[in-house]
Amino acid sequence: xxxxxxxxxxxxxxxxxxxxxxxxxxxxxxxxxxxxxxxxxxxxxxxxxxxxxxxxxxxxxxxxxxxxxxxxxxxxxxxxxxxxxxxxxxxxxxxxxxxxxxxxxxxxxxxxxxxxxxxxxxxxxxxxxxxxxxxxxxxxxxxxxxxxxxxxxxxxxxxxxxxxxxxxxxxxxxxxxxxxxxxxxxxxxxxxxxxxxxxxxxxxxxxxxxxxxxxxxxxxxxxxxxxxxxxxxxxxxxxxxxxxxxxxxxxxxxxxxxxxxxxxxxxxxxxxxxxxxxxxxxxxxxxxxxxxxxxxxxxxxxxxxxxxxxxxxxxxxxxxxxxxxxxxxxxxxxxxxxxxxxxxxxxxxxxxxxxxxxxxxxxxxxxxxxxxxxxxxxxxxxxxxxxxxxxxxxxxxxxxx
Amino acid sequence: xxxxxxxxxxxxxxxxxxxxxxxxxxxxxxxxxxxxxxxxxxxxxxxxxxxxxxxxxxxxxxxxxxxxxxxxxxxxxxxxxxxxxxxxxxxxxxxxxxxxxxxxxxxxxxxxxxxxxxxxxxxxxxxxxxxxxxxxxxxxxxxxxxxxxxxxxxxxxxxxxxxxxxxxxxxxxxxxxxxxxxxxxxxxxxxxxxxxxxxxxxxxxxxxxxxxxxxxxxxxxxxxxx
Numbered sequence: 001x002x003x004x005x006x007x008x009x010x011x012x013x014x015x016x017x018x019x020x021x022x023x024x025x026x027x028x029x030x031x032x033x034x035x036x037x038x039x040x041x042x043x044x045x046x047x048x049x050x051x052x053x054x055x056x057x058x059x060x061x062x063x064x065x066x067x068x069x070x071x072x073x074x075x076x077x078x079x080x081x082x083x084x085x086x087x088x089x090x091x092x093x094x095x096x097x098x099x100x101x102x103x104x105x106x107x108x109x110x111x112x113x114x115x116x117x118x119x120x121x122x123x124x125x126x127x128x129x130x131x132x133x134x135x136x137x138x139x140x141x142x143x144x145x146x147x148x149x150x151x152x153x154x155x156x157x158x159x160x161x162x163x164x165x166x167x168x169x170x171x172x173x174x175x176x177x178x179x180x181x182x183x184x185x186x187x188x189x190x191x192x193x194x195x196x197x198x199x200x201x202x203x204x205x206x207x208x209x210x211x212x213x214x215x216x217x218x219x220x221x222x223x224x225x226x227x228x229x230x231x232x233x234x235x236x237x238x239x240x241x242x243x244x245x246x247x248x249x250x251x252x253x254x255x256x257x258x259x260x261x262x263x264x265x266x267x268x269x270x271x272x273x274x275x276x277x278x279x280x281x282x283x284x285x286x287x288x289x290x291x292x293x294x295x296x297x298x299x300x301x302x303x304x305x306x307x308x309x310x311x312x313x314x315x316x317x318x319x320x321x322x323x324x325x326x327x328x329x330x331x332x333x334x335x336x337x338x339x340x341x342x343x344x345x346x347x348x349x350x351x352x353x354x355x356x357x358x359x360x361x362x363x364x365x366x367x368x369x370x371x372x373x374x375x376x377x378x379x380x381x382x383x384x385x386x387x388x389x390x391x392x393x394x395x396x397x398x399x400x401x
Numbered sequence: 402x403x404x405x406x407x408x409x410x411x412x413x414x415x416x417x418x419x420x421x422x423x424x425x426x427x428x429x430x431x432x433x434x435x436x437x438x439x440x441x442x443x444x445x446x447x448x449x450x451x452x453x454x455x456x457x458x459x460x461x462x463x464x465x466x467x468x469x470x471x472x473x474x475x476x477x478x479x480x481x482x483x484x485x486x487x488x489x490x491x492x493x494x495x496x497x498x499x500x501x502x503x504x505x506x507x508x509x510x511x512x513x514x515x516x517x518x519x520x521x522x523x524x525x526x527x528x529x530x531x532x533x534x535x536x537x538x539x540x541x542x543x544x545x546x547x548x549x550x551x552x553x554x555x556x557x558x559x560x561x562x563x564x565x566x567x568x569x570x571x572x573x574x575x576x577x578x579x580x581x582x583x584x585x586x587x588x589x590x591x592x593x594x595x596x597x598x599x600x601x602x603x604x605x606x607x608x609x610x611x612x613x614x615x616x617x618x619x620x621x622x623x624x625x626x627x
Contacts, residue, residue: 308496313455315511318476318479395450
């Protein structure tokens with residue numbers, strides 16, 4: 001008997017026991033659909049987060065002071081470090097930007113708004129991936145001239161000036177004791193932030209800010225943006241750190257730490273991957289339960305069809321014929337369950353993706369895995385019943401009522 | 402064509418063993434129409450199982466078409482059943498979910514006859530037993546006599562050396578019994594070898610030779626005058 005004949009016989013048998021076949025498949029449908037959904041949504045979430053994080057600039061590394069060691073005043077990053085880096089590493093570094101951030105308040109007629117004042121150079125626009133919707137960003141002239149110009153975000157602009165233009169208006173900012181009047185030169189687009197609510201960030205020329213807070217050139221941290229031709233920024237940063245250390249005469253004291261968006265992406269990806277795998281593994285247990293369901297029904301089927309097996313054997317069916325017939329039946333049930341489960345998984349994925357507002361694509365890996373898994377389950381859990389059927393003594397089987 | 406020599410069958414071992422067949426000897430040649438008769442427990446079912454290669458004897462020899470069956474493996478026995486033996490059972494033993502045609506095709510599926518030819522030969526066999534208008538009916542839609550005719554069609558379709566019928570009329574009324582026996586007659590006239598196991602003498606009377614069994618012994622081997 002060939003494979004196709006065995007397949008037809010199996011289909012016949014599945015079809016003539018529709019209700020039972022569907023119930024048997026149900027376990028696998030639930031198992032496969034949940035595994036497909038979890039893995040697909042997991043991958044989609046991972047992709048979404050990676051994309052959002054890459055917008056922070058994959059090609060940049062932030063250098064800051066290590067909080068675990070004692071910092072001497074001479075260790076602090078100062079503005080001349082930026083000049084040094086841009087000069088000495090011009091092959092690799094596109095630009096370096098200072099990072100200084102201080103809290104303050106914007107005063108209007110009716111309200112006070114807490115904001116973060118952030119120092120900016122012309123390059124901050126690129127390094128922070130900003131989008132202007134009105135006016136211009138700060139430039140070198142603002143810095144050189146210690147101009148009292150300010151760039152605010154779109155939410156703040158709406159809050160302060162309603163739907164009208166913000167550019168060209170003056171605003172009053174307060175940093176404790178004193179308050180000064182600043183000129184709005186531009187409005188940048190507020191990004192959907194991962195964290196949800198956050199304090200508005202406004203940009204001032206770094207020179208202006210330095211003077212305002214009497215910083216004397218000292219920075220919180222600095223952000224180095226590499227040229228895209230640099231293959232491994234993490235290697236390059238070692239040389240840069242080394243030369244910063246030489247400049248501050250603190251070689252080997254590990255005063256400086258670095259952080260790149262890539263580090264964050266790696267960590268987040270790894271964590272999410274583990275969580276997905278873990279939940280997927282739990283869902284996979286339901287597959288095993290489904291497999292046991294298949295075995296159970298196949299055993300019932302073998303008992304019920306003992307006489308049929310006897311008849312087939314009397315007519316010349318061999319061990320392998322009967323074995324194949326029942327094995328194919330089990331595998332067919334399992335694969336059908338796998339296919340239906342995958343379809344449901346795809347539906348759940350797209351519904352879930354819509355609810356979570358992420359781009360969800362049914363993962364090809366998950367589908368391949370679903371089919372491979374259900375086939376293996378069919379074979380594994382079908383083998384025992386099929387062997388039991390094939391081993392039946394024809395005389396005993398024929399006498400079975 | 403079929404020889405049984407010193408055939409013994411013992412079930413179980415030791416004290417509780419049952420001696421179902423004792424030193425049975427006979428030969429059946431091609432074209433014979435033989436009945437095996439005896440009360441229940443006489444060993445005729447055991448003999449039927451051995452002749453049908455569903456079982457093997459404990460000792461002695463069973464030679465079918467010059468081939469000793471004593472040393473055959475399960476797989477080889479299955480092949481012998483498939484090619485050389487056509488079974489007709491008391492309870493028909495048709496697969497209830499398959500049409501008459503599909504039922505007749507079964508043994509040919511296991512001997513690897515291609516689909517087209519299988520259909521053709523199954524149809525021919527059903528026409529031969531007079532069921533040309535019932536081919537696509539399933540067994541539950543057929544009368545007892547019709548079911549048994551499907552079973553006979555299934556038994557002859559693979560052109561076996563012997564047709565083994567085990568109480569083929571046991572579940573049938575007298576009219577159907579007459580029809581079935583007539584069908585066996587005509588098959589025998591065509592040259593088919595038929596062995597019919599029964600406990601009814603009226604049925605055995607219709608055959609050409611009668612082997613009588615009692616307590617596992619072959620007690621009488623007589624040629625019938627018809």
